[in-house]
Amino acid sequence: MAEPLLRIATPHEGPLVLAGPPAKLTGQIDLHNPSDVSVVLRDAGFNDPSGVLRARPGRQSFSPLVVRAHQQQRGPVTISLDPATPPGEYRAEIELAGGTRPVVLHVTESIDLTVHPQSIVVLNQRGLQRRRIVVTNEGNVPFAVGDLGDVDLRDDMLSERPRLALEPVTPAAQIEGRDLDGPAFVLLRLAPADAFREDGLSVRSHGPAVTVVPGETVVIDLDVTLQAELPPNSRYRGRTPLLTRDLEFVVVSSAPAQDDVVPEKREKKATKGQGGRR
Numbered sequence: 422m423a424e425p426l427l428r429i430a431t432p433h434e435g436p437l438v439l440a441g442p443p444a445k446l447t448g449q450i451d452l453h454n455p456s457d458v459s460v461v462l463r464d465a466g467f468n469d470p471s472g473v474l475r476a477r478p479g480r481q482s483f484s485p486l487v488v489r490a491h492q493q494q495r496g497p498v499t500i501s502l503d504p505a506t507p508p509g510e511y512r513a514e515i516e517l518a519g520g521t522r523p524v525v526l527h528v529t530e531s532i533d534l535t536v537h538p539q540s541i542v543v544l545n546q547r548g549l550q551r552r553r554i555v556v557t558n559e560g561n562v563p564f565a566v567g568d569l570g571d572v573d574l575r576d577d578m579l580s581e582r583p584r585l586a587l588e589p590v591t592p593a594a595q596i597e598g599r600d601l602d603g604p605a606f607v608l609l610r611l612a613p614a615d616a617f618r619e620d621g622l623s624v625r626s627h628g629p630a631v632t633v634v635p636g637e638t639v640v641i642d643l644d645v646t647l648q649a650e651l652p653p654n655s656r657y658r659g660r661t662p663l664l665t666r667d668l669e670f671v672v673v674s675s676a677p678a679q680d681d682v683v684p685e686k687r688e689k690k691a692t693k694g695q696g697g698r699r
Contacts, residue, residue, distance in 0.1 A: 428452065428454075428455065436522065436524055437498070437517075437524045437525070438525045438527070439498065439499075439500055439524060439525070439526050439527070440526075440527035440529065442528070442529055442530075442561070443501070443503060443505070443561055444501050444504050445499055446499065446500045446502065447498070448498055449495055449497060450498050451495045452486065452488050452493065452494050452495075452496070452518060453493045454488040454489065454490060454491065454493070455491065457490050457491070458490055459487060459488065460488050461485050461486070462485065462488065462496075462517070462518060463483070463485050463486075464482045464483065465483070465500065465517045466515065466517075467500055467513065467515055467516070468514040469511075471512075471513075473511065474502055474503070474506065474511055474526075475502065475503040475506070476502050481501060483499040484496075484497065486498075500515065500524075500526070502526075502528070504531070504559060504561060504636070505560075505561050505635035506528050506561055507562070508529055508561060508562065509528055510525065510527055510528075511525075511526040512524070512525055512526070513526060530561065530562055531560040531562070532562060532564065532664060532665055533558075533559040533665060534556055534557060534559055534560065534564070534633070534663075534664055534665060534666060535556070535557045535559060536554055536666050537554065537555045539667070539669060540670075540671060541554070541643075541645070541668065541669065541670050542671050542673060543645050543670055543671065543672045543673070544647075544673065545647065545651050545655065545672050545673060547647060548646070549644055550645045551627065551642055551644060552642070552643045552645050553640060553641070555638060555639070555640055556631075556633055556638070556641055557633075557637070557638040558633040558635050558636060558637050558638075560635060561635050562635065563632055563633060564633055565631065566631050566633065566639075566641055566663070567626045567629075567630030568624070568625045568626050569624040569626075569661050570623075570624065571620035571621075571624070571648070572622040572659040572660070573617070573620065573621060574617070574618040574621035574622055574649060574651075574657040574659040575616065575617050575657060576615070576617070576657055577656040579616060615652065618649040618651070618657065620648060620649075621647070621648055621649035621651075621659065621672075622646070622647060622659055622672070623644075624643055624644075624670070625646075626641065626642075626644070627642035627643060627644050628642070645670070651672060653674055654674050655672075655674060656673050657671075658672070659672075
């Protein structure tokens with residue numbers, strides 16, 4: 422049996438330690454190359470005798486680690502597990518540098534999600550409006566989605582080159598705990614009084630809070646109510662956090678739907694052709 426070109430420089434009895442979120446468990450390894458040629462380590466195998474963990478099939482690739490002839494090199498090794506693997510400590514085996522070594526995996530908490538759509542259009546109309554979002558838990562811990570609360574609105578049609586003004590600070594005492602000898606000024610952005618509407622939008626969950634477990638996709642209905650009087654032919658925009666993502670609301674003006682429009686009654690005029698009765 423041919424002797425492996427690379428040898429793990431750490432003590433044989435000690436396990437490797439990898440830590441991080443399930444998709445990227447990383448650790449350091451020391452390798453020794455006793456041969457006369459440079460060797461590149463590009464991948465590793467993974468085996469879990471307990472059957473608890475699920476890794477990507479086949480050998481896992483990572484950034485190449487070059488170990489030159491008769492030298493020792495230290496570099497990172499990365500293993501990926503199923504994204505829904507719960508946080509905790511796990512023990513498995515890794516096939517690396519021509520041998521098998523025990524490995525200790527410290528899986529950390531990962532809170533991640535996707536939301537569709539991330540931008541929700543609301544009509545500039547009074548009354549409750551129901552909107553639907555689809556949430557997928559991409560992490561490894563469950564979370565709950567309930568009321569999002571009130572959302573501040575800002576006029577979306579303000580100029581991209583805002584008007585600014587300098588205003589002196591009176592008295593010129595302290596700013597951020599520092600005494601000022603000379604005059605001090607603050608930079609103000611000028612905007613119309615109705616450009617900002619605090620708590621202009623109410624966003625509530627339609628029903629109780631929904632718990633989303635790792636790997637699950639759920640549909641959530643939101644009850645959205647416009648609480649501010651907005652001018653016609655305007656557009657306002659607001660954002661609110663949804664765990665690690667931002668949910669955007671755009672309030673737009675809209676004419677009544679066609680179902681709400683009463684069609685005009687038109688009188689039908691009888692026409693007589695040349696062959697009609699006299």
